[in-house]
Amino acid sequence: MEWFYDTADAEPVARVYCLFWADFTDADWAALGRIYRDLPGWQPGSPDLARWFAPDDDAEQHLWASVEPSGLQVGGVLSAEVWQAWDGRFRRAVVDAGLPRSGH
Numbered sequence: 001m002e003w004f005y006d007t008a009d010a011e012p013v014a015r016v017y018c019l020f021w022a023d024f025t026d027a028d029w030a031a032l033g034r035i036y037r038d039l040p041g042w043q044p045g046s047p048d049l050a051r052w053f054a055p056d057d058d059a060e061q062h063l064w065a066s067v068e069p070s071g072l073q074v075g076g077v078l079s080a081e082v083w084q085a086w087d088g089r090f091r092r093a094v095v096d097a098g099l100p101r102s103g104h
Contacts, residue, residue, distance in 0.1 A: 002015065002017045002099040002102075003019075004016060004017045004018060004071075004091070005018070007022050007073075009023070009094055010077055011075045011076055011077055012078070013063060013075055013083055014074075014075050015074050015077045015087070016068070016070050016072065016074075017071050017072040017074065017090075017091075017094070018070070018071040018101055019032075019071050019099060019100065019101055019102075020100040020101055020102050021069075021100075022100075024099070024100060027039050028099050028100065031099060032094075032097075032099065035093040035094065036050050036065070036099065038093065039052060039086060039090060039093075040052065040053075040082075040085070040089070040090075041053035041063065041086070043055050046098075049064040049065060049066050050065040051064050052064075052076075052086070053064065053078065053082075054084065060077070061076075061077055061079075061082065062076045062077060063075070063076035063077075063078055063080065063086065069103065086094075
């Protein structure tokens with residue numbers, strides 16, 4: 001069973017990772033923060049959302065993430081190659097960290 005799904009959004013990258021926030025511990029939140037920082041293109045210091053590749057949505061390539069009731073919503077504009085690499089690293093890191101996911 002997959003623990004993510006793509007949404008019909010206007011941006012080329014529009015995915016929700018079904019992380020189960022109700023079961024997140026302080027250690028899980030800390031692990032998610034480390035995962036963010038270890039991913040390619042991390043933009044430290046963003047005041048509003050977690051961001052990669054650019055500090056805002058005006059750049060040609062950018063990615064953002066937002067904690068939502070349905071899970072971690074990720075959106076933006078990336079080349080297919082960069083997106084596939086980023087997504088693969090993110091999913092592996094979440095599984096390796098044992099973060100609570102919907103259905104697990």
